[in-house]
Amino acid sequence: MTDTTGAPSPAPRLRVLAAMSGGVDSAVAAARAVEAGHDVTGVHLALSANPQSFRTGARGCCTIEDSRDARRAADVIGIPFYVWDLAERFRQDVVEDFVAEYEAGRTPNPCLRCNEKIKFAALLDKALALGFDAVCTGHYATVVVREDGTRELHRATDMAKDQSYVLGVLDERQLAHAMFPLGDTATTKDEIRAEAERRGLAVAKKPDSHDICFIADGDTQGFLAKHLGTAEGDILDEDGNKLGTHSGAYGFTVGQRKGLRIGHPAPDGKPRYVLDISPVDNTVTVGPASALDVVALRAIRPRWCGTPPTGPGAYTAQLRAHGGETPVTAELVGGPDGDELRVAFTEPVRGVAPGQAIVLYDGTRVVGSATIAATERRGAAAVTR
Known part of the structure; x- marks a missing residue:
């Protein structure tokens, strides 16, 4: 679009709700949205059922520490900041779904479910109801607007940081209200941290969170055992021969090699992998890599x-x-x-x-x-x- 002088029209000023996790990416994304001329408000999503806990090393998220880091970043950027409690919705749509999927012998991805049900459903719906135009996050992906006004989701410029996979659940309506300020820049994570430091953001050196956010210690099997209990079952080979036992089929994933605890090698001496998980009879079947x-x-x-x-x-x-x-x-x-x-x-x-x-x-x-x-x-x- 151009104005009557032929000069490009400025980008519209939008009311933007910046989801601030307390990490460096979302803080820099919020700062860039402000720098682009938008009217930005920061919000931290309280998703933890036990927000009194603090992070363990670089794992976990949604703790009191994270909300305080997000608030400090918002203060430095100079934007209003709120904490929204979505813990119950998160428990139902993400945590309970995660447990149920493993119980059924499936391997879920909770990050996709969180983006689908929380960040771009519950959060976006609330933002639109309050008059915001877009939700901004620190994901590395790009939204491209076509000439007809429709939007497309593309990979980030830097493939090494691309997060479009976990955003693949977004539909056209959600994309119309999504903003990813980090996706179209080819900067490295070190450069993002350097930018945060230049902006005076204390999260510049904060470690990234890893693994599953609601399993702060990284012990997925222990988390599932707490929710599903233990139930001894058999580990079988492809012919149905018993090779060992386990304490819960949910503790395995297809393709897993380590932690099988079979106790003796395959006849050909090659490693064995999990081929199938059957929750009905609580068995795990293992075999050669070629069977995968x-x-x-x-x-x-x-x-x-x-x-x-x-x-x-x-x-x-x-x-x-x-x-x-x-x-x-x-x-x-x-x-x-x-x-x-x-x-x-x-x-x-x-x-x-x-x-x-x-x-x-x-x-x-x-x-x-x-x-x-x-x-x-x-x-x-x-x-x-």
Whole structure:
């Protein structure tokens, strides 16, 4: 757009709600939104059921320490700041879902669920109701506005920091109100920290949070045991022979190699991996790496970052937050429970499990995502959960 003189029109001044976790990325994102001329308000989401706890090392988030760090950053930036309590919603939509998925033998990604249900649903809905135009976060991704006004989600300029995978659940409406100020800059994390220091933000040297935010000590198996209890079951080979026992099938993931505690090697001396997890009879099946080769999958609950594709198409797919891309052909078809995504891999891939998310890309553009319901292995029956 241009004004009557032919000069480019300035970007509109928006009312922006900046989600501030207490970390360096969200603080710099909020500062950049202010610098871009927007009317910014900071908000910290209180998601922890026990906010009195402090972080352990670099793990965890949503503690009192984090809310105080976010408040101090907002004060330095010079923006209003609030704390919103979404702990109950987070417990229901993210934590309970996480536990239920593991109990069913699936492998969930709680970060995708949090973005879908909390940051760009509960938070965004509340922001829009209060008159805000957009929600700003410190994610590394890019929103591209096309000539017709529609929006596309693209990978960050710096692939090493790209977080578009965990944003693949956002639909076109949510993208229309999303702002990612860090995504279109090719700066390194060290440069982001240096920028924070120049801005006088005390979080410049704060360690990043890792692992699952609501499991502060990083002990996922211990967390699941607390919620699901222990139940001894068998570890079997592909022929059904008992190799050992476990204290809960939920403590394993497809493709896992370490921690099997079988006690004796395979006949060929090669490592064994988890091939299947059966919550019905509480068994875990292990076998050779070659038995993990997945050639196709079926995914449910597709969500599209724009118009759904029609007919089969060639894409690349990402199967985990820090994984690479692999060429696929994909088609949206009708299933008994609604639309399903059928995906075939050009080359077999490993470590694919029901419950994981598959995100499709067309170049750098995020096409959409779906939850893996079943996998088809080369020369083996499908694994379904």
